[in-house]
Amino acid sequence: MYWFDKIKKKTGLGKKFTEAGEIWVECKSCKEQIYTSELAENLKVCPKCDYHFRIDVWTRIHQLLDTGTFVEKDKGLVATDPLKFKDSKKYKDRLKTALKKGATSDAVVTGPGSIEGRPVEVCFFDFSYMGGSMGTVVGEKITRTIERAIKNQMPLIIVSCSGGARMQEGILSLMQMAKTSAALSKLSKAKLPYISILTDPTTGGVSASFAMLGDIILAEPEALIGFAGPRVIEQTIRQKLPEGFQRSEFLLDHGLIDQVVHRSDLRTTIHQLLCLLKNDPVFPAEVNKKQKGLQV
Amino acid sequence: MVQILEFEREIFALENQIHELVSMSHMYDSVGDITHEIGKLHKKVRHMKHDVYAKLNGWQKTQVARHPDRPHTLDYIGYIFTDFIELHGDRHGGYGPSVVGGLGKFGDQSVMIIGHQKGRETQEKIHRNFGMSQPAGYRKALRLMKLAQKFRIPIINLIDTPGAYPGIDAEEKGQSEAIATNLFQMIDIDVPIIVTVIGEGGSGGALAIGVGNRVLMFEHSVYSVISPEGCASILWGDKDKVVQAAEALQLTAPSLLKLGVIDEIIREPLGGAHRHHKRTAILLKKALRKNLHDLSRLSPDELVHQRHEKFRKLGEVGFEVGA
Ligand SMILES: [Zn+2]
Numbered sequence: 262m263y264w265f266d267k268i269k270k271k272t273g274l275g276k277k278f279t280e281a282g283e284i285w286v287e288c289k290s291c292k293e294q295i296y297t298s299e300l301a302e303n304l305k306v307c308p309k310c311d312y313h314f315r316i317d318v319w320t321r322i323h324q325l326l327d328t329g330t331f332v333e334k335d336k337g338l339v340a341t342d343p344l345k346f347k348d349s350k351k352y353k354d355r356l357k358t359a360l361k362k363g364a365t366s367d368a369v370v371t372g373p374g375s376i377e378g379r380p381v382e383v384c385f386f387d388f389s390y391m392g393g394s395m396g397t398v399v400g401e402k403i404t405r406t407i408e409r410a411i412k413n414q415m416p417l418i419i420v421s422c423s424g425g426a427r428m429q430e431g432i433l434s435l436m437q438m439a440k441t442s443a444a445l446s447k448l449s450k451a452k453l454p455y456i457s458i459l460t461d462p463t464t465g466g467v468s469a470s471f472a473m474l475g476d477i478i479l480a481e482p483e484a485l486i487g488f489a490g491p492r493v494i495e496q497t498i499r500q501k502l503p504e505g506f507q508r509s510e511f512l513l514d515h516g517l518i519d520q521v522v523h524r525s526d527l528r529t530t531i532h533q534l535l536c537l538l539k540n541d542p543v544f545p546a547e548v549n550k551k552q553k554g555l556q557v
Numbered sequence: 558m559v560q561i562l563e564f565e566r567e568i569f570a571l572e573n574q575i576h577e578l579v580s581m582s583h584m585y586d587s588v589g590d591i592t593h594e595i596g597k598l599h600k601k602v603r604h605m606k607h608d609v610y611a612k613l614n615g616w617q618k619t620q621v622a623r624h625p626d627r628p629h630t631l632d633y634i635g636y637i638f639t640d641f642i643e644l645h646g647d648r649h650g651g652y653g654p655s656v657v658g659g660l661g662k663f664g665d666q667s668v669m670i671i672g673h674q675k676g677r678e679t680q681e682k683i684h685r686n687f688g689m690s691q692p693a694g695y696r697k698a699l700r701l702m703k704l705a706q707k708f709r710i711p712i713i714n715l716i717d718t719p720g721a722y723p724g725i726d727a728e729e730k731g732q733s734e735a736i737a738t739n740l741f742q743m744i745d746i747d748v749p750i751i752v753t754v755i756g757e758g759g760s761g762g763a764l765a766i767g768v769g770n771r772v773l774m775f776e777h778s779v780y781s782v783i784s785p786e787g788c789a790s791i792l793w794g795d796k797d798k799v800v801q802a803a804e805a806l807q808l809t810a811p812s813l814l815k816l817g818v819i820d821e822i823i824r825e826p827l828g829g830a831h832r833h834h835k836r837t838a839i840l841l842k843k844a845l846r847k848n849l850h851d852l853s854r855l856s857p858d859e860l861v862h863q864r865h866e867k868f869r870k871l872g873e874v875g876f877e878v879g880a
Contacts, residue, residue: 341877343816344807348792397872404869426760426782428792431806432818435760435782436871439768442740443868449741466782468733469721469761474741488732488761489723493787497723507728517731 288312304524313481313524315461318370318387321420325528326383331374335405336366338398344431352429359390367398368423371406373415377532382410386422386460386467393423395467396430400437403471407444416454416535421472424490425465438470445474454538456531459486459509459518477534478518479527480509486518562620564609568828571602606828613777615803619785621777622757623719626831628838630657630672630715633755636838637845638663638670644701651693651730655686655718656766658701660710663845669705671698671766672715675756688757689722692735695765699739702746711749711849714766719784721762736765743768744864747857751848753823753841754778754810755830770855770864771848772818774810775837776825780818781808818871821848 284297290312300307304324305314316324322331339356346352360366368390373382384406386393403419410417426434448455457475459468461484469488472478480486487507495502505511509521522530536543561569575598582591613621621627634641638661647653658671675688698714705712721732743750743766752769758780774780783791785803790796807813810822823844826833855863 339877344805346805348801348805400872428783428788428806430872431782431816432780432808432813433816433872435764436818436868438737438761439740439744439764439868440871442737443744443768443865446741446744447865466761469736470740471737473731473734473737486733487728488721488736489728494723494725494728498725500725502725506725515729515731517734 286314289314306524311482311523313461313483315388315422317389318385321385322370322374322383324524325418325420325531326374326376326381327378331383332372333370334372334409335402338366338401340367340396340398340430342429343397343433344429346429346431348429355391355429362389367402368393368395368427369399369402371402373409373413376418376528376535379532379535380413380415381535382406382413382415382417384417384419386420388422391427393421393467394425394427394434395423395437396427396434397437399427400434400440403437403441404444407441407448410453411448411451414451414453416456416538417448418456418458418531419471419475420458420460421463421467422460423463423465423467423472425467435466438466441471442474445471449476454535456534458527458531460484462486464488464490473517476538479520479522479530480512480518481524481527482509482521484509486512560625562617562624564613564617568602568605568609571598571605574598575602603827610777610827610829614800615779615806615809616785616800618777618809619757619779619799619803621829621831622779624829624831625677627756628830628834629677629717630670630674630755632834633672633715633838633841634659634661634670636835637842638668641670644704645697647693647696647700649693649696651691651696653691653694653697654684655688655690655722656694656698658698663711663713663849666849667708667710668849669701669710669712670715671701671712672755673718673762673766675717686722688718689720690718690762690765691722691724691727692730692732695721695735695739695762698766699742702743702750706746706748709748711852712746712751713845714750714752714769716752716754716758716763716767716780717756718759718762719757720759721765736761739765740768744868745861747861749849749852749855749860750864751845751852753844754780754819755841758808759784768864768868770852770860770867771820773821773823773844773848774813774819775823775830775841776810777829778810779803779808780810780813781806 285294286297287294288307291310293309305316342353368387369384371384384403455476457472457478459480463472463486485507491502512518513521533543578595641659641661643659657674661670673688674685676682676685702712750769752767752772754774756778760782785799786796789798789802813819823840826836830837
């Protein structure tokens with residue numbers, strides 16, 4: 262089993278049927294059983310304990326962007342397996358399986374859209390595609406998105422959800438860290454805002470490159486964020502890790518991110534920040550609330 | 558004590574035999590015969606070394622790259638540069654002993670030298686944290702690179718690390734942020750940066766000082782996104798599958814040259830850098846001199862442009878446009 266399959270198993274997304282035929286899920290955090298319809302209405306946040314379930318990329322797009330504004334770019338980019346990598350299975354076959362399973366190409370969906378009518382370039386990580394791992398395609402799509410943002414003078418938003426670099430593309434995966442960070446330096450020189458959103462999990466090569474380079478860095482509550490995985494750290498130092506270690510709130514406490522933002526406030530917070538950074542008027546709170554109601 | 562790697566055993570046995578013959582030669586009547594015999598054995602050992610080292614697989618190269626006797630950054634500094642003055646600290650509360658850096662002379666040119674330092678004896682290994690840096694090491698490196706930029710001094714970086722340190726304090730102090738910031742800022746440093754992988758190039762901790770105009774690699778060094786052990790335990794579910802993992806990762810210099818990740822391979826003396834420090838240092842010196850000379854023709858803007866182009870291209874061959 263793959264490490265990200267293991268993570269997936271732990272996220273409590275095991276669906277079960279009740280007698281009434283309604284589908285419900287058990288919350289990983291409070292163990293309460295929640296109707297999926299209720300969960301969906303609540304942006305996949307547990308209504309009992311606020312636990313943020315991992316959400317698929319299209320739900321995320323629906324929640325963050327104005328309806329119907331997203332235009333996916335570079336969808337056809339497929340990794341060519343330059344290393345001819347093979348472990349128990351060929352990487353080429355893993356790619357085929359992953360493509361069949363999901364509707365997206367590779368682990369990031371990118372393109373322009375708008376938030377409250379404001380144009381943005383966005384990258385959304387898809388954790389279901391090989392754990393959101395970054396290989397050449399992910400690096401290339403992110404870099405192209407940054408380049409489009411510069412060309413069209415648009416702000417950049419990246420919603421990270423990734424276990425890090427993709428081992429099956431070896432050193433070329435590592436180099437995507439440098440490639441994307443270099444592109445961000447050009448975005449920065451163009452004085453265009455970049456808001457980085459960290460979701461559960463954001464680790465390894467993704468966290469050690471563009472995810473930590475936002476002008477503003479926001480994180481969803483209790484997301485696992487860090488360079489090294491907790492298991493690797495535990496094995497290295499042979500100690501139990503403290504409660505809450507490498508969670509969003511821990512990063513906030515250590516001055517590493519700007520804010521922990523509840524999923525239901527994410528869209529308005531991004532909008533507000535973009536307005537403030539561009540010295541534009543911010544919508545009154547009532548309008549924001551109304552907009553929020555529209556997202557579901 | 559000399560550490561002998563598995564595939565070096567036969568070589569060492571033969572070398573011992575030669576040594577014994579030499580020490581006993583005074584007991585022979587006919588010196589001519591024994592000299593002839595020793596000559597033959599010398600030739601044999603040379604052939605054997607040549608055969609063994611030409612055929613090292615990825616995992617064996619990893620062992621050579623990690624060999625405790627392999628020259629480290631401070632060894633090279635001693636051999637290649639003069640008037641070296643070490644500069645310490647990240648100016649933000651961190652010392653960063655796993656990375657050393659400072660100013661020195663390369664011929665008559667001032668240079669900034671920065672490199673991971675692993676440590677050889679137990680005490681030094683602990684002090685250097687086995688070359689696994691805390692955020693402070695990377696921040697110190699960036700500070701020194703900016704200092705070099707200010708005074709238009711070329712930068713020479715030497716990579717030799719198992720990886721960035723995975724620890725509680727490292728995470729608290731922003732390991733990810735430190736590495737990311739180096740990638741983000743190094744790309745725009747407008748003086749020449751020459752990077753050489755001298756031993757082990759371990760993932761993000763290596764790349765954090767690896768964004769150069771030129772990236773060179775010693776013949777038996779390795780550079781990888783993850784260690785063979787880590788890869789084996791994650792992808793094979795068996796940490797003993799290191800030979801397969803190292804092979805699959807293509808972490809050797811010839812593979813990386815083919816993938817376009819490095820620009821040049823620096824040959825090592827027969828038998829590996831760990832057996833011939835001085836000769837290895839001379840080879841590095843030559844490579845650095847040539848590359849510094851080449852880069853000296855580029856203007857500050859051209860240097861930055863060249864670095865951007867170089868890293869922009871990486872992975873472009875790694876995908877195709879599907880239907
Ligand atoms: Zn709950």
